[in-house]
């Protein structure tokens with residue numbers, strides 16, 4: 695990364711820890727990372743693991759930050775922003791990862807003209823395979839947006855959207871998506887165990903099959919249906935399994951899961 699702006703994380707839970715770990719892995723200087731986290735156990739764990747600075751009070755964490763990553767639960771965002779507002783530099787970019795909390799709500803808690811980005815990352819950032827979508831407000835300049843992109847590209851892929859209403863769908867698909875896929879991995883492994891495979895082997899087969907299939911899908915650029923057809927021999931094993939998945943409505947269930955998460959994201963913003 696060409697420039698390494700100081701970043702303050704407000705909230706050091708699951709998602710913030712995944713991004714901090716991802717940044718740590720790519721050599722982001724610890725001296726440029728701070729966290730505001732009232733939970734002493736969580737704060738001390740981050741300080742110990744990544745040698746970053748930790749603060750019990752959020753205002754102490756943001757003083758010199760160029761980026762302030764807001765990673766608390768959605769219902770706490772407005773209060774946390776009001777608490778840190780007096781300490782924020784006018785050019786500091788507030789980048790919130792909270793599901794459902796919109797740019798207007800955040801702007802109301804901050805000084806007029808503050809650059810704000812609503813972002814939605816996901817936990818594979820921990821291993822450099824995250825997917826983050828950014829939606830900036832009108833006060834984020836081109837260089838600040840490019841800097842935010844570079845920052846999050848160091849832990850995965852980044853897309854930018856201008857239409858904020860898309861962020862609820864993003865949250866439902868890529869934000870929550872890892873949980874759907876972990877559930878599928880767990881279920882595939884259970885299926886293998888039901889067929890008599892030892893658990894460790896079943897786990898290995900499930901993970902590598904998901905990873906290999908995702909890699910093939912991305913690298914081939916082919917439609918998933920085409921790749922599915924290549925696995926499916928006439929009268930063979932795969933069509934027997936696919937028939938069950940279709941009869942049980944797995945395709946519809948996955949679509950309904952994304953729609954339920956979409957509705958929940960919209961509700962969290964109200």
Ligand SMILES: NC(=O)C1=CN([C@@H]2O[C@H](COP(=O)(O)OP(=O)(O)OC[C@H]3O[C@@H](n4cnc5c(N)ncnc54)[C@H](OP(=O)(O)O)[C@@H]3O)[C@@H](O)[C@H]2O)C=CC1
Pocket residue numbers: 704705706707708709710730731732733736752765766767768770774791792793814815816817869870
């Ligand atoms: N987990 C995920 O995969 C993703 C989460 N997000 C978003 O990230 C945000 C955090 O989620 P997640 O990491 O899962 O949640 P966590 O509960 O793991 O993390 C939130 C952390 O914030 C701490 N906290 C509570 N109050 C404050 C405060 N006033 N100031 C600073 N920190 C505080 C919590 O401490 P304590 O536990 O003591 O309350 C906790 O450690 C949410 O808004 C969520 O929508 C977005 C994308 C993906």
Ligand SMILES: O=C(O)[C@@H]1CCC=N1
Pocket residue numbers: 793865869870
């Ligand atoms: O479950 C949630 O609300 C958060 C947002 C996306 C992933 N986790």
